[in-house]
Amino acid sequence: MKATQVLVLNSGSSSLKYQLLEMADGSRLASGLVERIGEQGTGRLVHTPAGGERRERALSVPDHAAALRAAGEELAADGTGLDSPRLAAVGHRVVHGGRSFTEPTLVDDRVLAEIERLVPLAPLHNPANLAGIRTARALNPELPQVAVFDTAFHTTIPDHAACYAIDADVAAAHRVRRYGFHGTSHAFVSRATAALLDRRPEEVNVITLHLGNGASAAAVAGGRCVDTSMGLTPLEGLVMGTRSGDVDPAVVFHLHRVAGMSVDEIDELLNSRSGLRGLCGDNDMREVVRRMDEGDGRARLAFDVYAHRLRSYIGAYFAVLGRVDAVTFTAGVGENASRVRTAAVAGLDALGPVVDERLNTAADRGPRLISPEYARVAVAVVPTDEELEIATQAFALVNA
Ligand SMILES: Nc1ncnc2c1ncn2[C@@H]1O[C@H](COP(=O)(O)OP(=O)(O)O)[C@@H](O)[C@H]1O
Numbered sequence: 001m002k003a004t005q006v007l008v009l010n011s012g013s014s015s016l017k018y019q020l021l022e023m024a025d026g027s028r029l030a031s032g033l034v035e036r037i038g039e040q041g042t043g044r045l046v047h048t049p050a051g052g053e054r055r056e057r058a059l060s061v062p063d064h065a066a067a068l069r070a071a072g073e074e075l076a077a078d079g080t081g082l083d084s085p086r087l088a089a090v091g092h093r094v095v096h097g098g099r100s101f102t103e104p105t106l107v108d109d110r111v112l113a114e115i116e117r118l119v120p121l122a123p124l125h126n127p128a129n130l131a132g133i134r135t136a137r138a139l140n141p142e143l144p145q146v147a148v149f150d151t152a153f154h155t156t157i158p159d160h161a162a163c164y165a166i167d168a169d170v171a172a173a174h175r176v177r178r179y180g181f182h183g184t185s186h187a188f189v190s191r192a193t194a195a196l197l198d199r200r201p202e203e204v205n206v207i208t209l210h211l212g213n214g215a216s217a218a219a220v221a222g223g224r225c226v227d228t229s230m231g232l233t234p235l236e237g238l239v240m241g242t243r244s245g246d247v248d249p250a251v252v253f254h255l256h257r258v259a260g261m262s263v264d265e266i267d268e269l270l271n272s273r274s275g276l277r278g279l280c281g282d283n284d285m286r287e288v289v290r291r292m293d294e295g296d297g298r299a300r301l302a303f304d305v306y307a308h309r310l311r312s313y314i315g316a317y318f319a320v321l322g323r324v325d326a327v328t329f330t331a332g333v334g335e336n337a338s339r340v341r342t343a344a345v346a347g348l349d350a351l352g353p354v355v356d357e358r359l360n361t362a363a364d365r366g367p368r369l370i371s372p373e374y375a376r377v378a379v380a381v382v383p384t385d386e387e388l389e390i391a392t393q394a395f396a397l398v399n400a
């Protein structure tokens, strides 16, 4: 039997998303989500086999290993467990690959050690990714495990955009530079935008806006990334659900010296109690918009800060790219929140992007243009599919 299936694991800080894909036709055989990993007894698993009944159950998931074992049981119940002879590989999303990994990589002990070494640069993400790889390996040691890095697509960013203006020796000694994240999504979405415009990726310049829990913008010139808003870690740039994005670095010194907060406390503040949640108490954009519409001033301010930052980055990337063919929205907020899209390009008419509100608020789901015919710069919504992209890259590698 030819092995043509790939299981993709996307381990986030507190969740595990997985998909089983049939690479012969790109179809989805199963998908699932384990949520609230590490939280006391409130875990939840949702598993959906293609064409089958969605199964949901509460369970205790102390860590990522337990989450993957539970997912493995669900897959096994459908006859597609990790020991299935049809499985060609497991593809893992790994958030931080530093400068070591620019391509999808077959995991061995050396690769694991390098991902481990990068943990201090992505403390919320790399440990979860490592746990996923180690558990999958333990469940089936024979199966190739392929790591696909969020940072890989950004390795083409030129030094003038990747270097921070700090002491060059200190930066080099401690590998301080812009790495960028969500690369798999920016790559997928910028290519899909070219297709939507009926052009080849090499011909178009696109600003991609990945707005999920984490959020980042990228400037993509002819298929190559030339700038992005996340930096050394996934904390820099846009306002996110719980992360601050850009702040004056002196905020850290100030909170340490004047408010007496420790570095760890400030880290937790900026990563987990900031962004939309910090500004108004809610990190879910649906709640923010709902409250704003009820006249809640804090929610209004949170939305406005979010939109203002987004607009600033779009404007900056017009300057970086020179010529822009499209501005593309993706991920949970970008794909669903029409209000965010409207606010993000409001007032940018002089630069070219315009939103047609009828198209923007239509109930369509697939890749689509939401700008009027006459717009000099297209505005697009493209659902991201990091899992399909990871599976495609992993399958290509094991068949090479
Ligand atoms: N209909 C919607 N309107 C506004 N925001 C939405 C909607 N659906 C989802 N979201 C937002 O999308 C976010 C999750 O995006 P997603 O891309 O799934 O995140 P991640 O992959 O980073 O976990 C949620 O926090 C929520 O704020």
Ligand SMILES: CC(=O)OP(=O)(O)O
Binding pocket: 012, 095, 125, 150, 181, 182, 212, 213, 214, 215, 234
């Ligand atoms: C890198 C990053 O921020 O990822 P996520 O959006 O999945 O948290």
Ligand SMILES: [Mg+2]
Binding pocket: 212, 213, 331
């Ligand atoms: Mg995501």
